Amino acid sequence: MGAVQKLATVVMVGLVALATVLTVYIAREPDRRDSELTEQEEIAIERGTDLYIQYCLQCHGPAGLGNAEVANEDPARLGPALNQDGAGIPVENRLANFQSDNAADQELAENFLHYRIENGAPSDPRLNQVMPAFGTELNVEELNDLVFMIMHGDWNYVYNQAVQQTGETAAQAECDANEGEGEYCDHIEEAPPLYPTVPPDEEDEDAADDGGEDAGEDSGAAASVAAEDPAAWSTTEITVKPGDTIAVSGSGGLEHDFTVDELGIHELLPAGSTDTIMITIPEDAEPGEYEFYCSIPGHRESGMVGTLIIEAAS
Numbered sequence: 580m581g582a583v584q585k586l587a588t589v590v591m592v593g594l595v596a597l598a599t600v601l602t603v604y605i606a607r608e609p610d611r612r613d614s615e616l617t618e619q620e621e622i623a624i625e626r627g628t629d630l631y632i633q634y635c636l637q638c639h640g641p642a643g644l645g646n647a648e649v650a651n652e653d654p655a656r657l658g659p660a661l662n663q664d665g666a667g668i669p670v671e672n673r674l675a676n677f678q679s680d681n682a683a684d685q686e687l688a689e690n691f692l693h694y695r696i697e698n699g700a701p702s703d704p705r706l707n708q709v710m711p712a713f714g715t716e717l718n719v720e721e722l723n724d725l726v727f728m729i730m731h732g733d734w735n736y737v738y739n740q741a742v743q744q745t746g747e748t749a750a751q752a753e754c755d756a757n758e759g760e761g762e763y764c765d766h767i768e769e770a771p772p773l774y775p776t777v778p779p780d781e782e783d784e785d786a787a788d789d790g791g792e793d794a795g796e797d798s799g800a801a802a803s804v805a806a807e808d809p810a811a812w813s814t815t816e817i818t819v820k821p822g823d824t825i826a827v828s829g830s831g832g833l834e835h836d837f838t839v840d841e842l843g844i845h846e847l848l849p850a851g852s853t854d855t856i857m858i859t860i861p862e863d864a865e866p867g868e869y870e871f872y873c874s875i876p877g878h879r880e881s882g883m884v885g886t887l888i889i890e891a892a893s
């Protein structure tokens with residue numbers, strides 16, 4: 580009788596174990612499906628990563644942290660962080676949330692990424708902070724792979740690939756392989772930065788006192804407005820007369836522009852600058868109400884829009 584009972588016990592234990600494993604497996608199935616990318620998508624991420632290392636790393640950094648100060652050992656890169664989570668950028672400060680689960684966010688991110696990568700950002704040339712346009716240099720598939728990588732890739736993977744592929748740490752690897760001796764080790768110290776760094780800018784100091792308004796008064800402008808990050812104007816109503824000037828200031832962070840379609844006004848406010856641009860209302864502008872807004876994708880929709888009232892000249 581012992582043998583039969585033992586067998587029964589073994590079968591029971593086996594069944595319970597199997598049931599447990601199955602339950603856990605089924606319970607976790609939705610997660611697994613979410614985080615699993617198709618083979619096609621994995622390939623897109625690999626290709627996007629290689630393109631990133633070749634074209635973007637020099638300004639946006641090996642881990643996509645760019646010039647973000649937080650959590651970044653290397654904040655001298657020119658470009659902003661594309662790895663928003665890694666850089667600790669609060670969600671409410673993101674103009675577009677690059678790695679979101681939400682369909683609306685994803686659509687905005689996809690449009691913005693395509694727009695920015697294809698057109699670049701004609702930023703302030705004096706600061707040498709120009710994001711080049713890649714719309715002609717890269718083909719449609721390459722652009723799609725890059726955007727897909729930024730939206731769905733893993734920045735740790737990018738970083739590891741970058742370490743493998745760039746010469747920056749090849750010297751380190753050789754030096755380590757030679758137990759810390761030989762010419763490679765000297766090279767680590769000497770190696771010049773492989774990327775352009777932000778030049779010191781002294782002249783931003785005076786503009787930095789948050790002063791759209793001040794700047795406007797000093798310069799005799801009839802009105803002033805300042806861009807604010809992520810996407811707002813300091814005022815949503817501006818009243819002027821034909822021939823008046825409006826002092827428009829940059830936010831000091833993101834790029835914006837001041838656009839009034841009917842008057843043909845379209846002035847860039849470069850990233851990283853609080854400089855004030857003087858915009859003159861044409862003498863022959865018809866009195867009435869116009870819309871002023873920022874034409875960077877997503878900004879107008881986020882509320883970066885206001886009313887420009889032109890009163891009759893007295």
Ligand SMILES: [Cu+2]
Pocket residue numbers: 806810811834835836873874875878883
């Ligand atoms: Cu804007």
